[in-house]
Amino acid sequence: MNLSAKNIGFGSLIIMGIILAFSPIDDIHVNKITTHELVHQLHNQSNYMEAEEVAHMIIDKDPSFQIIDIRNLDDYKKYHIPGSVSIPIETLFAPETHDILDSEKTIILVSNGNTQAGQAWLLLRPRGYEDLFVLHGGMNHWVNVFSNPPKPDDGAIDDEMFTFQFRKAAGPVMMGTNNVVAASDNQIDKPKPVKRRRKKASKKVDEGC
Amino acid sequence: MAPFYKFDYFSEGTGFIIALLLGVSFGFWLERAGFGSSKKLALQFYFRDMTVLKVMFTSIVVAMVGLAFFTLFGWIDMTAVYINPTYIWAQVIGGLILGVGFVVGGYCPGTSVVGAVTGRIDAYFFLGGALFGMFIFGEMFPWVEDLFLSGNMGAIRLPELFNLSTGVVVFLVILLAIGMFYGGEWLENKFREEEA
Incomplete structure (x- = not known):
């Protein structure tokens, strides 16, 4: 057999194929997110989900998400977001928790502020929960905007008015009653809109020759 | 780590620009391979010019070996890459219809665009026909919806289907x-001789 370009090409292809045939491709889980990526997502705040967006999902009865309340059980019993499940942060890695958390769903972590939910996010994110978010501002902000939404100024743009109207309208549903006092251990900042990416449920891609 | 888009390294807008660049270069190389000519494409079905088969398998093998090694090196997370779900009956029937159109018209959807931009008139007719077909399909979708969704096997790959490891x-x-x-080359020689 002569050393034509074709034979060299086919030969190296077969060698590569043999290498791959004996290599443990299926055992390699690059799924693990690197520290660099965790920092990146924390830095650009793409791990936050806004209260209004969560409220929309509740109202739409979106089946593809879970709200996980990581405060202690007493706080949860006093008041919790409709449909949320209580998993106090100390039981985050208990075996029964593993059964509750559904990595196929969008998971939203809720604490009083951002801090504890952010810590839980950091712990859970490397464990294969890809669509994992922190409720921006936590319960303090949630109770604030839905029980007593701040009225926008006269010069407010349409978007701000819509947000205000939505908060007012959604308030009774989100709060149950209007007399809930925000539990407060963390001071929260007024959330600003952040760029955030959500995995689309299933994106149709067309391809062809 | 790839896929870059899924890991937020660039925005949707950047993604569109990259898609545009990829699309343009795809069209360019199709043209360079001679796929802007329906004559060349149609010869495939008479086994006289197997370029289409060779180009398709080259791209399959290059992409496959590349992705396999990237996975091995931990450069790409294949679980984050979108895989088209398989609807086996819908795709068998759709593939047959597309194949008939390919033989009759001498183009497939991508190459007809390449033919059209290089000024081939038959490609314009082919494109018009394809658009008309899409319109008809859209209008009768309620009647073909069951077929459209038939044989759903999910996002399955050959390793899962045959229960073999990816490397094998x-x-x-x-x-x-x-x-x-x-x-292909054997067929080419055989059918060229017959022609001669």
């Missing part, structure tokens, strides 16, 4: 591709 499937597809190359 890669090796088998490489052997298949090399076999196709030699088989």
